[in-house]
Each structure stands twice: as C-alpha cells, then as structure tokens.
Amino acid sequence: MPNTEPNDMIQDEKEKAPFLKGNLPLAIGAAVLVLGSGLLGYSVGHRQGLTAVGFEADAEQLVEVVQKQKTSLEALNKKLNATTQERDLAVSNANDLFLAVNKARDEHTQAESLAVLYREVLRQRGGLPLSVQHIAVKPLPENAYEYQLDLIQVSPSKARVSGSVEIRLIRGSEILVVPMADKNFNFENYERLTGRWTMPKGFVPEFIEVRLTGAKPVTRRFSWGKGPAIENQSAFLSEIPQTEPNAN
Structure with missing residues (x-):
C-alpha cells in the first residue's frame, strides 16, 4: 500500500x-x-x-x-x-x-x-457794701479741708473794691489762721476765693471767722460744722460738693 x-x-x-x-x-x-x-x-x-x-x-x-x-x-x-x-x-x-x-x-x-x-x-x-455772701468748708482725706468764700458788693458808681482776706479758726482762746495761697481780692460785683489747708491733728474749731480789710473792715463769724469726709478726692475744686456752715 x-x-x-x-x-x-x-x-x-x-x-x-x-x-x-x-x-x-x-x-x-x-x-x-x-x-x-x-x-x-x-x-x-x-x-x-x-x-x-x-x-x-x-x-x-x-x-x-x-x-x-x-x-x-x-x-x-x-x-x-x-x-x-x-x-x-x-x-x-x-x-x-x-x-x-x-x-x-x-x-x-x-x-x-x-x-x-x-x-x-x-x-x-444806694448800693451794697462789701460783705461775705457765702462760705463753705468741706473735709477731705488726710485731715485736709477746702474752703470756698464768696464776696459781693454793689457800688452806686460801679467802682471796684480791693483788699485782703483772713480766715481764722477759733476754739476757746486758741486762734488758728488758715494759710491762703491768694488772700487778696479786687472786683466790681462778685468774687470767689478757694483754697485748701491741713488741720492740725486734734484741733477741732468751734467757729470759723472771716475778716475783710479794705476801705471798710468787715468781720463775720460762723459756727463750725463738720460733715462726712470725701472718699474720692477731686482734682477740680468746682467738682467737690459744697456745704454751708450755720451763721451765728
């Protein structure tokens, strides 16, 4: 195959x-x-x-x-x-x-x-002679005090009045004269005097007396009244509240 x-x-x-x-x-x-x-x-x-x-x-x-x-x-x-x-x-x-x-x-x-x-x-x-219109005293911290004294007069001839101020603190026969930075005044109608002083320790007056010397001397006495002390002392006198002692 x-x-x-x-x-x-x-x-x-x-x-x-x-x-x-x-x-x-x-x-x-x-x-x-x-x-x-x-x-x-x-x-x-x-x-x-x-x-x-x-x-x-x-x-x-x-x-x-x-x-x-x-x-x-x-x-x-x-x-x-x-x-x-x-x-x-x-x-x-x-x-x-x-x-x-x-x-x-x-x-x-x-x-x-x-x-x-x-x-x-x-x-x-006829006018108004020189006079003390108002006085205020306020206690401050550290036995300090501040005064504010307002004087006024109205002259028929619009004349100015000038002189000096003396502030006295009286206790019995003791008299303490407050030291004033500016005690002179010279104005026509109105003037305000302010200042501060330190009170001697232990001295508490019975009266505060203001004496003005000028053409005609003026004397006014006020009773001493002490209020509460100011805690926060102001840098400006005008911001401190005022108090008016009682006049005799």
Whole structure:
C-alpha cells in the first residue's frame, strides 16, 4: 500500500505557511489593538479614579473655606450690630447733652440778666457794701479741708473794691489762721476765693471767722460744722460738693 499520510502533512504545512505569512501583519495588528485597548482602559480608569479622589479633596477644602467665611461673616455682623448700637446710643447721649447744655446756657443767661437787674435796682437804692455772701468748708482725706468764700458788693458808681482776706479758726482762746495761697481780692460785683489747708491733728474749731480789710473792715463769724469726709478726692475744686456752715 502506498504511504500517503506524510505527503498530506507536507502538503498542509506548505498551504499554512503562505496563509500565516500573508495574514501575519493582520494578526500583529489585532494583538496590538487588543493590548492598546487594555492599556487605554487602564489609563482611563486610573485617571478617572484620580480625578474622583481630587474632586472629593477639593470639595472638602471648598466646604472648609465656605465655613470659615460664614463664621467670619457672622462675627462681622455681630460687630456691626454692636457698633451700630453704640453709635445710636452715642448720638442719643450727644443729643441729650446738647439739650442739657442749651438749657443750662439759657438758665445762666436768665440768671445773669436777673443779677444785672437786681444790681441796677441796688445801685439806685444806694448800693451794697462789701460783705461775705457765702462760705463753705468741706473735709477731705488726710485731715485736709477746702474752703470756698464768696464776696459781693454793689457800688452806686460801679467802682471796684480791693483788699485782703483772713480766715481764722477759733476754739476757746486758741486762734488758728488758715494759710491762703491768694488772700487778696479786687472786683466790681462778685468774687470767689478757694483754697485748701491741713488741720492740725486734734484741733477741732468751734467757729470759723472771716475778716475783710479794705476801705471798710468787715468781720463775720460762723459756727463750725463738720460733715462726712470725701472718699474720692477731686482734682477740680468746682467738682467737690459744697456745704454751708450755720451763721451765728
């Protein structure tokens, strides 16, 4: 029997070789396409994953920034409201103060007008000689005292009066002269003298006496009355409350 199998195999290999040779570029292209598709899919998926992670991080950061801005805005709103209230209160206080100042100015003007009127009446009736209108003494800390002495006179000829003042503290036969920084006066209608002195320890006067020397000497004696001491000493004499001793 003739051997045909080897011949058939040889014939098949010869037929496959030209087929592979002719379709080799196509096979390579298909492999490249499959590999490229895999790489492209991985790359796209990887990028999408990174993009999603980055988006979440950006979103969290944006939320944090917005929250900080919201907190800052709330603080600014509170500050604005407080400033507005302070402004309104200041404006209200300024208006009240303005009205009070105008009222005080009007009252002062009215009092001055009345004083001028009274002085003119007194001049027409012969005037008013030099006199002590008022004296006030106030205790201060550390055994100190403050005096306020008001002098007045009305001359028919509108002449000025001048002289000096002496303030004495009297206890029985003891007499203490109060040291005065300015004891001279020179005025037409009215003058106020103020000052402070330190009382010797243990000395409690019974009377306070004011002596005026001038064209006509004047002497007035008042009983000594001691009130409560001032805790917070004022830097301005006009801010210290006044007290008027009882006159004999």
